[in-house]
Amino acid sequence: MNKRIVLITLLIILCSAGIYIYKEYNRKPARLNNLPAVVNINADTLISQFVLNEAEANKKYLGKVISVKGFINKIDNQQDTLLTILLGNSLLSTSVSCLMDSSYIKLKKVFTPGVQIIIKGICTGYLMDVELNRCVVE
Amino acid sequence: MKKHSSVLLFLLFFSVTLVAQKKLFTKTGLITFNSKTSIEKIQAVNKKVLAVLDVATNKIEFALLIKGFEFEKALMQEHFNENYLESDKFPKATFKGKFDDTNFTILAEENKTVTVNISGSLTLHGVTKPITAKALITTKNKTVSAASSLTILLSDYSIKIPALNKNNVNNQVQININLANLQEMK
Numbered sequence: 075m076n077k078r079i080v081l082i083t084l085l086i087i088l089c090s091a092g093i094y095i096y097k098e099y100n101r102k103p104a105r106l107n108n109l110p111a112v113v114n115i116n117a118d119t120l121i122s123q124f125v126l127n128e129a130e131a132n133k134k135y136l137g138k139v140i141s142v143k144g145f146i147n148k149i150d151n152q153q154d155t156l157l158t159i160l161l162g163n164s165l166l167s168t169s170v171s172c173l174m175d176s177s178y179i180k181l182k183k184v185f186t187p188g189v190q191i192i193i194k195g196i197c198t199g200y201l202m203d204v205e206l207n208r209c210v211v212e
Numbered sequence: 213m214k215k216h217s218s219v220l221l222f223l224l225f226f227s228v229t230l231v232a233q234k235k236l237f238t239k240t241g242l243i244t245f246n247s248k249t250s251i252e253k254i255q256a257v258n259k260k261v262l263a264v265l266d267v268a269t270n271k272i273e274f275a276l277l278i279k280g281f282e283f284e285k286a287l288m289q290e291h292f293n294e295n296y297l298e299s300d301k302f303p304k305a306t307f308k309g310k311f312d313d314t315n316f317t318i319l320a321e322e323n324k325t326v327t328v329n330i331s332g333s334l335t336l337h338g339v340t341k342p343i344t345a346k347a348l349i350t351t352k353n354k355t356v357s358a359a360s361s362l363t364i365l366l367s368d369y370s371i372k373i374p375a376l377n378k379n380n381v382n383n384q385v386q387i388n389i390n391l392a393n394l395q396e397m398k
Contacts, residue, residue, distance in 0.1 A: 103286045132303055137279055137293070152393070156240055156259055171239065173260055198279035199303045201262045202239060205277055 117144025117161040124200040135197040171203035234267040236394035252380040256281040270311045339369040358391040
């Protein structure tokens, strides 16, 4: 009787582990709509932090979900495959470059330059602009 | 007739000079990489590659953020960043190189494709190694684009594959580069 209980318990544990491994292996990257931002920040403040001390800003923001408030200075729609919204002062050479989630291309949502907006995305670092990926509008 | 030829020659020289001074760039270059074994195929894409092509000096540079690579599976993306590329420690990859023996007058012509040799150094995971590759430069619909493909070895860049994953991850990785719609830098 005891042997039977042990066998059934082992079987349950093995099955649960198998299901967990399968689910974990096939897990898709989480959609940002459902993830809270760890930081809420103004676009100009974020830009100045990266320009002044990139290493320090990387420590704070790299790989984190952040919510950025700023004015749209440019919309770059590349043949309906890549939609990038640039936030920040258009007179400066650096912006916050938000690569929008692909769902926004299908939605054909209209964005207008000069309008203030809050965009949430994953900060991937700083090249010519501060880069955010998989962005959604808040 | 002679006068017309002189004007034509002047215009040709002028347009070639203008082309020769150009710096072309993109902030949305595309780089994909593929690692294939009999067990697993790993593929990722980075859609925000910064590339600058200096026509006057034949130089090309590009930079990308390692965390900008997107995978279909979240676990692969996490392992790639944490265990393989250590993107918190080495957030960028860069390439600095030169086109060999290239006459960029092609950029003034429509619907042309030219194959060029590129040599330079790739810095990845904090390691810099020389690489060479062939690239195609195309002019079409008044835009310039460049594409290349090369193979690198992870071991060359001190990227270690854990013993447990030896059969899942190939040491040889194919990289495809596509820089479409290069804009003139002002």
